[in-house]
Amino acid sequence: MQLTLxxxxxxxxxxxxxxxxxxxxxxxxxxxxxxxTYADLLFTxxxxxxxxxxVTYTTFQARDLGGDTAELFKTAVREAHARFQPEALIxxxxxxxxxxxxDPAGLAGALDLPVPVIPLELxxxxxxxxxxxxxxxxxxVRSLCxxxxxxxxxxxxxxxxPARPAGPxxxxxxxxxxxxxxxxxxxxxxxxxxxALGIEIHHVAPLGIxxxxxxxxxxxxxxxxxxxxxxxxxxxxxxREFGQPATTVLPYGSRATEAFVREVAALAGVDPEPALxxxxxxxxxxxxxxxxxxxxxxxxxxFGDATHAVAAAKVAAGEMGFEVVGLGSYSREFAREVRxxxxxxGLEALITDDYLDVEARIAELQPDLVLxxxxxxxxxxxxxxxxxxxxxxxxxxxxxxxxxxQLGFEGANVLFDxxxxxxxxxxxxxxxxxxxxxxxxxxxxxxxxxxxPARPAAQAxxxxxxxxxxxxxxxxxxxxxxxxxxxxxxxxxxxxxxxTRWAPEAERELGKIPFFVRGKARRNTERxxxxxxxxTITVETLYDAKAHYSR
Ligand code: SF4
Numbered sequence: 001m002q003l004t005l006x007x008x009x010x011x012x013x014x015x016x017x018x019x020x021x022x023x024x025x026x027x028x029x030x031x032x033x034x035x036x037t038y039a040d041l042l043f044t045x046x047x048x049x050x051x052x053x054x055v056t057y058t059t060f061q062a063r064d065l066g067g068d069t070a071e072l073f074k075t076a077v078r079e080a081h082a083r084f085q086p087e088a089l090i091x092x093x094x095x096x097x098x099x100x101x102x103d104p105a106g107l108a109g110a111l112d113l114p115v116p117v118i119p120l121e122l123x124x125x126x127x128x129x130x131x132x133x134x135x136x137x138x139x140x141v142r143s144l145c146x147x148x149x150x151x152x153x154x155x156x157x158x159x160x161x162p163a164r165p166a167g168p169x170x171x172x173x174x175x176x177x178x179x180x181x182x183x184x185x186x187x188x189x190x191x192x193x194x195x196a197l198g199i200e201i202h203h204v205a206p207l208g209i210x211x212x213x214x215x216x217x218x219x220x221x222x223x224x225x226x227x228x229x230x231x232x233x234x235x236x237x238x239x240r241e242f243g244q245p246a247t248t249v250l251p252y253g254s255r256a257t258e259a260f261v262r263e264v265a266a267l268a269g270v271d272p273e274p275a276l277x278x279x280x281x282x283x284x285x286x287x288x289x290x291x292x293x294x295x296x297x298x299x300x301x302x303f304g305d306a307t308h309a310v311a312a313a314k315v316a317a318g319e320m321g322f323e324v325v326g327l328g329s330y331s332r333e334f335a336r337e338v339r340x341x342x343x344x345x346g347l348e349a350l351i352t353d354d355y356l357d358v359e360a361r362i363a364e365l366q367p368d369l370v371l372x373x374x375x376x377x378x379x380x381x382x383x384x385x386x387x388x389x390x391x392x393x394x395x396x397x398x399x400x401x402x403x404x405x406q407l408g409f410e411g412a413n414v415l416f417d418x419x420x421x422x423x424x425x426x427x428x429x430x431x432x433x434x435x436x437x438x439x440x441x442x443x444x445x446x447x448x449x450x451x452x453p454a455r456p457a458a459q460a461x462x463x464x465x466x467x468x469x470x471x472x473x474x475x476x477x478x479x480x481x482x483x484x485x486x487x488x489x490x491x492x493x494x495x496x497x498x499x500t501r502w503a504p505e506a507e508r509e510l511g512k513i514p515f516f517v518r519g520k521a522r523r524n525t526e527r528x529x530x531x532x533x534x535x536t537i538t539v540e541t542l543y544d545a546k547a548h549y550s551r
Contacts, residue, residue, distance in 0.1 A: 006375055008330035008353050008393055012122035012132025013094050014039055019136040019230075020090060021053040021178035025210040026140075027086035029077045031069075031104050032094035034059045046396050047179050056080040058097070070102045077108050081115070088144065088211035089113065090136065092120035116211065118143050128353075130229040130305065131333060133177060137206055138233040144215040149241040152218065164221070169268040170200045172220045172244075174235055175227035176207035181308065181392045182406045183207065186226060189408035193251070193261060194224070196275040199268045205231075218242035222267045226250070226407065227307055229331060252311035253319050254284045254412040283412035286420075287320050295423055301326040301367040303350070303358055303376050304391025306334030308406075310341045312371050312390050315415060317345060326350065326365050328358065355379070366520040369423055374398075384519050386422030390415075500529040502537045509539045524549050 009015075013030060020028040021043050030036070037057050043049045058076045060069050077091060091108040105119030118139055122132050155161045173190055176183040187204060194201060202220035203209055217238060223246040225235045235246040245267055251260035258276060265272035300322040302312050306329045316322040328350030329338040335351045342349035350361055359379045362370060370380040370387040374395045380387035389398055390406070405411040502510070513521050521542075528545035529537045 006355050006378075008355070008373065008375065009129035010039070010042075011095050011124045012127045012129060012135070013092060013120075013124065014042065015129040015132025015134070016090065016092060016120055016122060016136040017043070017053055017055055018129070018133050018178045018180070019140065019206045020055060021049070022176070022206040023054075023209055023211070023214075025087040025212070026054060027080055027084045027089050028053075028055045029073075029080050029089060029091045029104075029108070030055055030057050030094055031073050031076075031092070031097040031102060032057045032059065033096045034061050036094045036096070042179055046394065047399050048396065049178070053178070054084065054086070056084075060097075065100065069097075069100055070107055073102055073104060074107050074111060077111055077113070077117075081113050086115060086211075088116040088118065088140075090118045090120055090140070092122055093124075095124035098124050116143060130331060133230045134233045137177075137230060138237060140206070140211070140214060141217060141234040142237055144211055145218050145238070145241070148215065148218045152242060168198065168200055169221040169270075170202040170219075171222050171224050171264070171268070172202050172217050172238075173204045173224045173226065174231035174246075175225055176204060177227075177230055178207070179392070179394070180227065180230075181305075181390075181394050181398060182404060182411075183227070185403055185405035186407040186411065188403065189405040189410050190224065190226065190251070192410075193257075193275070193408055194264070196278065197261065197265055197268065197270055197272065199264065199270065218244070220244060222246065224264065229305055229307055229334065250307060250311050251407045252308070252411065253315035253415065254281050254409065255319060256311065256314065257407070257409050257412060279409045281409055281412070283409070283416040284319070286413075286416050295420060296321040298322050298368040298423060299325045299365070300369045300371060301362050301365055301376075302390070303328045303330075303370075303372040305329060305373075306331035306338050308391035310337055312415075313341050313345060315412075316371070316419070319412075320416070320419065322369070325367055326361055328352065328361070359383075363523075369419065371419065388418045388422060498530055498533055498535060500526055500535060500537055503539075506537045506539050506542050509542055521546070 013032075016028060017030075017039055020026050037059065040052055040055070043053045044051075056076050056079070058069070058072050060072055064072060077089065080086075081089065089108070091104045093102070093104055105121070108117045108119065111117075120136055120139060122135060127135075152161065171194070173187065173194075176187045184207075187207065191201065203213055203217060205214055205217060218241065221244065223231075223235050223238060223244050225231050225246045225248075235244075238244045239246055247260065247263050247267070249256055249260040249263050251257040261272045261276055265275075300316050302309050302316065302324060303326075304312065309327060309329045313324050313327050317324050324345050324347065327338065327342045327345065327347055329335065330351075330353040331338070332351060332353070335349070338351065339349045350358065352358065355375045358372075358376065362376070362379055362385070363383060367385065370376050370385050371390045372380070372387065373389060373391050373393050375393065377387050377389055377395075389395075403410075404414050406414060510518060510522060510525075525537055525542050525545040528534075528548055529541050534541055
């Protein structure tokens with residue numbers, strides 16, 4: 001375990017909370033010290049849910065450790081059952097409580113409550129939030145559908161497995177959970193697609209399902225798996241026990257949505273063509289439209305959970321015409337899928353849960369656009385790069401009041417808008433560069449879409465040393481060639497690296513370079529000057545560095 005300022009995933013019991021909070025009629029008793037109740041805020045403050053998660057914490061304190069914490073836990077379970085009257089309970093321990101080894105499973109079992117009590121073994125020091133969510137969902141499905149699965153096994157052994165009743169095929173939709181990135185809106189889009197195909201949904205799980213309803217998941221004909229990180233393990237078990245096939249395509253982007261519709265139609269035995277013909281695919285037309293040629297070949301860095309990162313890379317490369325220059329994920333359990341997709345794009349995947357590694361890679365690659373999580377949003381902001389959020393971990397603005405799915409044809413439209421607009425704003429800023437010197441659009445002004453108040457021009461840049469412009473300043477300022485990454489440039493015949501400073505007129509010249517490549521131009525010039533032993537960067541040094549890195 002590593003102390004960190006930011007983390008991509010919480011401990012596994014936060015994953016369990018995401019399942020419990022998504023469901024109805026389930027209660028979670030968590031053996032946890034005072035202070036661990038912070039996790040409530042994820043749901044009430046970030047997701048803006050209108051009620052607390054259905055979790056009872058034992059909230060033991062330091063002084064309780066000398067006494068009977070096991071009794072404390074039993075009392076909490078008994079009282080939670082009496083107060084909330086749930087259809088089922090899940091019980092477990094948080095990281096700290098795991099260390100005192102009170103055995104929540106045994107203690108809850110000894111209470112002999114009249115509802116199913118499902119113990120969770122979530123190793124906090126080896127596993128993380130998504131794994132915790134998947135394991136909790138799997139344990140719930142396995143234990144609540146267990147009696148039906150047993151009956152089916154016995155009927156099959158006796159050769160009495162009933163034939164499937166005639167009529168339209170029904171499916172479960174598995175994966176949407178609390179605190180998921182756009183799960184609420186994705187689900188609405190999937191409901192719409194399935195309705196267009198005439199397919200009935202038996203249950204959605206875990207979002208909105210009760211333990212009693214969950215026990216009947218096995219009655220559906222097949223499963224639509226939206227987020228393998230959460231529903232993959234449970235779907236595999238349902239396939240083994242009930243023979244339910246599961247979808248393999250995630251409907252992310254226009255092409256994948258079409259493939260998903262065909263896959264679902266094949267599982268349900270219906271014709272996909274009428275539903276596909278009725279769809280208005282704006283994203284596809286927009287991506288091929290005239291102004292999108294400005295966007296072709298833009299260099300994109302992608303990082304997120306495996307599902308979203310892999311899907312986003314395919315859309316970026318295959319539908320938008322971007323060049324994916326970096327791809328990575330913090331989902332170690334799904335690293336293989338990410339590596340395969342990265343390899344298909346000629347890249348080596350970045351698999352890490354250390355945001356400093358991600359920041360270093362972004363700074364090195366200097367992409368035109370970052371698609372990432374809240375972490376990458378912060379990183380991109382600091383580096384002055386356009387960014388769109390595509391994956392958990394999320395922040396409050398990722399739960400918009402409006403409808404903004406990521407999946408399905410409407411999701412593809414949303415992706416187009418949210419990825420392309422930061423770049424178009426970049427182009428506008430470029431044009432606004434023609435008005436540099438104006439009180440609002442001077443060189444020191446930050447890109448307007450990245451926020452921040454306007455600064456008066458006088459404050460932004462130091463006065464030039466001389467009134468006469470340098471001869472080079474008359475030439476159009478241009479950024480170092482994008483196609484020639486700094487790391488690939490020829491080595492500089494070097495003096496020992498030294499500290500450098502910018503002459504005011506060179507700083508002014510740098511300000512004329514469009515903001516989205518200014519950071520890279522600054523870094524390349526400083527590196528060039530430092531390695532050549534140039535203490536003061538002049539306009540000449542700036543252009544020499546440009547010539548060097550353009551070679
Ligand atoms: S001990 Fe575990 S649950 Fe408690 S604050 Fe730390 S990470 Fe969170």
